[in-house]
Amino acid sequence: MKARVHVTLKNGVLDPQGKAIGHSLNRLGFPEVGDVRQGKYIELEIAETDKAKAAARLDEMCRKLLANTVIENYSIELVG
């Protein structure tokens, strides 16, 4: 099964990369772009068929390594 994890910055954490991206888009002729936040997308191949088990394990993976819960949130999507 495939897992898709999105790791994003918590609200209130300054995101200088997101800011730079927003400004670049504005300068490129997209004035409609306002606030931009940048995150990470991680795709994992999991050798597990039980969705509930996989979800629990992935949650642990996120808390242990994939996200720094001091400043990041995460969301998990299971496919297949």
Next chain:
Amino acid sequence: MSKSTATAGVEKNPPVKLPNEPAITPQIVAEHGLAPDEYQRVLNIMGRTPTMVELGIFSAMWSEHCSYKSSKVWLKKLPTSAPWVIQGPGENAGVIDIGDGQAAIFKMESHNHPSYIEPYQGAATGVGGILRDVFTMGARPVANLNALRFGDPSHPKTRHLVSGVVAGIGGYGNCMGIPTVGGETNFHAAYNGNILVNAMTVGVAPTDRIFYAAAAGIGNPLVYVGSKTGRDGIHGATMASTEFSEDSEEKRPTVQVGDPFVEKLLLEACLELMATDAIVAIQDMGAAGLTSSSFEMAAKGGLGVIVELDKVPMRETGMNPYELMLSESQERMLIVLKPGREELARRIFEKWELDFAVIGHLTDTERMVLSWHGDIVGNIPIPPLVTEAPMYERPWTLTPLPPALDAAEVPAPKDYKASLLALMGCPDLASKAWIWHQYDHLIMGNTAIRPQDGDAALVRVPQSTKASSHKGLAMTSDCTPRYVQAHPETGGRQAVAEAWRNITATGARPLAVTDNMNFGNPQKPEIMGQFAGAIMGMAEACKALDFPVVSGNVSLYNETEGRPILPTPTIGAVGVIDDIAKAVSSRLTKAGLALVLLGETRGWLGQSLYLRELCGREEGAPPPVDLAVERRNGDFVRGEILGGRVAACHDLSDGGLLVGLAEMCLAGGTGVTMKLPADAGPPHGYLYGEDQGRYLVATDDGGTLLAAAAAAGVPATLLGYAGGQALVVEGLLALPLAELRAAHEAWLPTYMNSAA
């Protein structure tokens, strides 16, 4: 036409073709970069039509990059030996003896075309490649330098290229943990369509533990280590998939992506293995990857090799022998081990979490045999591929020497202060701090002269157990392309002389050169003439200064729509100072020091930055270089420095005397008051002329220095004294350092931070 191309070990059966392998057509031959007569040589050597894999191998080995076919005939004219040269050109890098059982190993290489396409990865992989060339010989790299040439700042791509290249060099070098300590950055419209990224690495190794590429020992295992092989960098319209189908574009990333983390692991693992006795030969996989490395190792050893391609660690599914042989995936090495040492080596590479695979062994057939799941898919005789490799003596026409330009023919500035501010703030002279603050230049804790503090970078050599004091390695990269364009022979001579002066100005003894020749299309006689002229000038200077070339690189075809770059023979050089405590920088830090100009000034404004930046002219003969005078003046300066009689020293070049003085004041934070000598001639000639063979020296005792110079036959003039917070030329200008600093430091960050 061929000498006997009969080879040892005539093949019993022709190789097996790969599924759906197309027949070789003239178009496929052309796509592989082989001219019809070159292909005829292939047929003569093989005695039959080659397979696609074999064609790919010839194409790679006979490419300009691997074979130097247009340049070899000229490169032979360069002096390459001296008592301190352990290994000259021909190996992965050059090796020189620096005393106390230690050797410096270094080379410079270009990654021009890839950097134009993808500046970050092009520059990053350029750094990665040159690092491997040095550590494959057993040296831990201790310093990186780079020479960058960008287009005109007003060109729409320049900003993006600068940003990407600098980030890429920093991204790779910083992660590797090697300080990037020096270099140069220039801008000129001639590079609008072709930027230059020349990367240099210097490493240190014990003289009795240097590793070469020549394979030895029939039956010895051939081992692959590092990253898995993917489809990076493979060219050719029809070669990229198992099915050889045409719609496989997305399977072929032509941009190589570097992974400095893996290369750091590779560096440590290799050095660890090198500390044992397991290695017979080692070579990094650079251009043409597995092909060039395995071929060269066997060829140098006079042996044959069997490569079992199905054993190569693969990153992608469905890779075929053609892809495996030609892939330019990064961070891979090829090693010949002593028999029985495989397990020892495997453990080391597994500890560092790197791929390790025995992929073949050496034979005595002098043939390169490729096998794929038991079938022979390629079988090439090695010696003829080397001896029959094309070598061209392309027609060349020399650029004639332009007439010398008299200072009287050049308008003087209306306002000297404004002229100096304009020069110090022009792209070529402006502070490059925006760039080198992105390079870790302090890691390893041995950086004695930081960027912009001296003419050469200076790093302490990790202490040899035999030395009582610490040695320093002085390193530089230099070239004045506008001089080479005007008169290649003078420009070539000048580039070597200036590199020699750069090192001398720190107190170090210049030892050897690595040359990175960047030119346009060699099939044009005037371009080939630029190459020939530059080589002739370089050869003369190297010989006169006992400054041999021990390694180098050639990059040709740097032109777009018929517009070539300025001919740019970048000279990288290394020297040694036996006691680093005696070295000096260019920083003027103390009031009261006397400023003495050594060397003769006639006011040479031809091809000067003053002429170009302030008068808008690129005209006249470049300043002549008198090698005997360079030697005499430089040896004198070095002697004074080592005798402890010099507080700071700066050799003069772009912008001449006034710019040199300004640079010393800014680096040290102390002003200067000087007076033009009575016989100076036109002031703008004296102050901005780019006469060669000159140094500015700051000393506690001007009188003694003047007397010593007179005794040595070195022209010397006491210009004035350090002190205050302004640069003053009596009667001409009084420029507060704060204003000078603002002009010097503003241009690059303002340019880089402004919108396109």
Next chain:
Amino acid sequence: MKAAVLVFPGSNREGDVAQAIELVTGRRPTMVWHGDGDFEKTDLIVVPGGFSYGDYLRCGAMAAQSPVMAEVKRRAAMGVPVLGICNGFQIVAEAGLLPGVLMRNAGLKFVCADIHLKVETSQSLFTNRYQAGQVIKVPVAHAEGNYFADAETLKRLEDRGQVAFRYCAPDGTVDGPLGMEANPNGSINNIAGIFNETKTVMGLMPHPENATEPMFGGTDGKGLFEGLVEALS
């Protein structure tokens, strides 16, 4: 003083800090491989700078999960001093031994330059050879040194005197937002280094180990190592 310096895949300033320790103690520290779950008892554990695991995912994230860090956490809990420099600070923070997180520099670029630090307190194992309020010059070399902690954590750090060093102007001024020349990464409250609650663990982004010799960057960083020797010998 016996010291151990950890080495992770991608560490690259372990040699620099070992050199500084040897300069000050006369004795080369033990180099400990990340895969070792146990190592000899030492008075000090140093987590050096570099790009452990290439800085992939997040700086220090993967190194913090190494077997050796599990042992370091155990010893830290027993009061064994731990010094984390640059990537080491990132690793120690990811391992939960120090609060907060190091993020991408506000200027988004790697910065290698001399900066000035104000020593906030001399009452610690690490800073006892400095005076409170002293300004020292040391280099930084990082792309992810932007210290962040939420408001609550920040208040606690400040109230409990857990800030060890702050970026400042050469004359020691810290008040107000500092420009990039003084604060190279945008760290909140200009924080360059912090202690844990017991002041036995310290993390800082700058490199005192590159400021211990006159010819090679000045000597303002030497005091940190001398302080450790003073406190732990």
